[in-house]
Amino acid sequence: MQLGKVLMLMLAIFCQTAAAQTLNVLNIRADEAGAVCGNGGPQIEVVVTGVYAEGILTVELYKPSDRDFLKKASRLKRVRVPAENGSQRVCFDLASSGTYAVAAYHDVNGDRELARHWNKLPAEPFALSNNQKLKLRMPTFDEAAFKAGEEMTTVRLELRK
Numbered sequence: 653m654q655l656g657k658v659l660m661l662m663l664a665i666f667c668q669t670a671a672a673q674t675l676n677v678l679n680i681r682a683d684e685a686g687a688v689c690g691n692g693g694p695q696i697e698v699v700v701t702g703v704y705a706e707g708i709l710t711v712e713l714y715k716p717s718d719r720d721f722l723k724k725a726s727r728l729k730r731v732r733v734p735a736e737n738g739s740q741r742v743c744f745d746l747a748s749s750g751t752y753a754v755a756a757y758h759d760v761n762g763d764r765e766l767a768r769h770w771n772k773l774p775a776e777p778f779a780l781s782n783n784q785k786l787k788l789r790m791p792t793f794d795e796a797a798f799k800a801g802e803e804m805t806t807v808r809l810e811l812r813k
Contacts, residue, residue: 678708678734678762686711686731686742694746695804700756701739702777702811708759709735710766713744714793716751721793728752732764746800753796754781756809779809786812 689697698711710732717726731742735758746752757766758777767775773786781798784791798807 680732684732687745689743694749696744697806699741700809705737707735707762708732711742711756714753749801751797777811777813779811
């Protein structure tokens with residue numbers, strides 16, 4: 653009987669340690685939280701499909717830029733959430749209506765970086781607004797751009813590997 657209790661205690665400790673390690677590995681900061689969806693005013697709701705429960709889902713909002721699209725200089729906001737199976741929704745509050753683009757990637761290993769192939773294209777599941785397909789290059793801002801109005805604008809992204 654004692655052996656059974658010891659094994660149960662060891663299992664409980666292991667599970668608690670594994671859960672704590674998962675949170676530490678994901679390392680999602682408070683400033684990376686999304687907005688509350690549907691709070692009024694200009695807002696972008698991004699619905700991402702093709703996610704599975706491992707790692708981090710990262711969604712980024714970009715302002716118009718020819719040279720700096722998909723770079724930190726043109727990024728307005730980044731939201732990170734624990735990845736869950738199926739589809740996930742994140743929202744961005746906007747200062748005003750206008751032209752924007754969004755990108756999403758499934759950071760499967762949770763290292764907070766988009767893994768890339770030798771040719772710089774994403775090696776992890778990735779999507780852009782207008783569901784632009786990746787060819788031999790990354791799409792431009794104009795190819796991924798959409799208009800956000802005075803209310804909620806919904807953008808649907810399908811992650812592709």
